[in-house]
Amino acid sequence: MRAAAMTAAALLALAFNQAAFNHDALAQSGAPRPLAAKPNRAAAAVDKPAPAPAGPPDMAYGAFQRGYFLTAFSLATDRVTNDSDPKAMTLLGELYADGLGVPQDDRRAAEWYGLAAARGDSNAMFALAIFALNGRAGPRDREASTRWLAAAAKLGHPLAAYDLALLYVEGQMFPQDFSRAAELLRIAAQAGSADAQYALGTFYKTGRGVPQDPRQAAQWWAKAALADNTDAQVEYAIALYNGNGVERNEQAATALFRRAAMRGSAIAQDRLARILASGRGAPRDLTEAAKWRLVSRAGGETDLELDDVVNKLDPQTRAAGEQAAKPWLDAIEAARKARAAAQQRQQSSATPAKQ
Secondary structure: OOOOOHHHHHOOOOOOOOOOOOOOOOOOOOOOOOOOOOOOOOOOOOOOOOOOOOOOOHHHHEEEEEEEHHHHHHHHHHHHHHHHHHHHHHHHHHHHOOOOOOOOOOHHHHHHHHHHHHHHOOOHHHHHHHHHHOOOEEEEOOHHHHHHHHHHOOOOOOOHHHHHHHHHHHHOOOOOOOHHHHHHHHHHHOOHHHHHHHHHHHHHHOOOOOOOOOOHHHHHHHHHHOOOHHHHHHHHHHHHHHHHOOOOOHHHHHHHHHHHHOOOOOOHHHHHHHHHHHHHOOOOOOHHHHHHHHHHHHOOOOOHHHHHHHHOOOOHHHHHHHHHHHHHHHHHHHHHHHHHHHHHHHHHHOOOOOO
16 A cells, blocks of 8 residues: 655644755855655555564465465465454555455455454554545544554554644644654664654754754664665755764765765765865866756755855866756756646646636
């Protein structure tokens, strides 16, 4: 079951100052974007039920993983009949939720999730939270979603803990509580959630809910950066470049900026352009600097100082930079047109037809 992100209000209500990074000192960063600004990772639902932590092999789950859904259904049904196994109930819910080996049926999925949740299965609780949030098997019910998130988080479910942390930051379903949000983020971060690791690092950077500690911030960003969290790569690169909370290493910072730049981060693209223009952290390359500045500007990053550098380049260097940037600029423009067309289609479908 592919998840839906939390509501836009939950994501946008993160009370961080999103001022631009200080352009006068590469790597003096402002606060990061909302925790779930990336598509996807903020509140991903359980893609697959978690395997049993110990004991005999879970044959039903193994069949599910290999795509043998009818076998998984049969084995899970036997385990429910013989042992009232809550994990097997959750697996049956998953099969019905996604229509894998059986007809898709949200109500039957919710019934199985409910039986498993009543027996203490945190994956089933989280699935019910997402169902309630999205209005599957019934009307949308944010309060019910929150209750299930809280129940799953109490049992240590990392995604539930992360989403619940967002709600404590939002301050609508609960009183705003950054300390509680930090506790929940730690649960998810220690379980390996890169989004939570990035967010917890941001809490340590700003002193929200925890004592301000640049070393802790850098450590959590480093973990998330290893897991390919682009925002964390940018933050950790900034810390490395400045030596803030970690030993200064301009070359390593440049490598991270380049990696994040290739993944479309306008901030990283701008920082990489500055490095290439200055020669600090990488050999000076004005053509590449111009390329990345043009790309970052198209992505919405403002940097008047670097614009001035690019504008003063000789015509040949600037033209080479523009040529190198062209594939990126074409892709950005195509994406914008696709988004605009999608928005127009949504507006058209939402407008009642005239009689």
